[in-house]
Amino acid sequence: MNEPRQESPKIVVGAAIRAGHRILAAARAYPPELAGLWEFPGGKVEPGETEAEALVRECREELGVEIEVGDRVGGDLLTGNGSYLLRVYFADLAEGEPRAEEHAELRWLAPAELDSVPWLPGNRPAVDALRELLC
Ligand SMILES: Nc1nc2c([nH]c(=O)n2[C@H]2C[C@H](O)[C@@H](COP(=O)(O)OP(=O)(O)OP(=O)(O)O)O2)c(=O)[nH]1
Numbered sequence: 858m859n860e861p862r863q864e865s866p867k868i869v870v871g872a873a874i875r876a877g878h879r880i881l882a883a884a885r886a887y888p889p890e891l892a893g894l895w896e897f898p899g900g901k902v903e904p905g906e907t908e909a910e911a912l913v914r915e916c917r918e919e920l921g922v923e924i925e926v927g928d929r930v931g932g933d934l935l936t937g938n939g940s941y942l943l944r945v946y947f948a949d950l951a952e953g954e955p956r957a958e959e960h961a962e963l964r965w966l967a968p969a970e971l972d973s974v975p976w977l978p979g980n981r982p983a984v985d986a987l988r989e990l991l992c
Contacts (some may be wrong), residue, residue, distance in 0.1 A: 968991040
């Protein structure tokens, strides 16, 4: 009898883009069950791509900017019912001003404002780690 195959979680990377003390947060526009919840710009790492390359590609596609990827923020986070392993990295803008090409809204949040938006549930520990690092 065949055992059901246990898929390992896909790696999703998120960019905590900083400008001074503020961090860029983005409201999802889709899918409907995630729309209106806030996240770090980013997405799934494609085969053959490093995590930094995926972040650069996603920020180009989603925000129209070039970034430089920095240090990790917090640890690995299982999210999406165990389907994804979220890894968040600091990033700095290298070129361009972020535009919401795929998101419903973008907002620069000061450390004291990090709780002012409803984050995707799996992002909570990353947001807490971010607050510690920024304060
Ligand atoms: N980008 C991003 N995704 C996140 C975060 N937190 C979190 O749980 N996720 C989840 C939401 C999605 O179910 C999953 C994949 O993210 P995504 O939909 O942005 O990935 P993608 O751009 O590669 O996807 P696609 O629509 O092109 O297929 O990761 C986060 O901070 N940023």
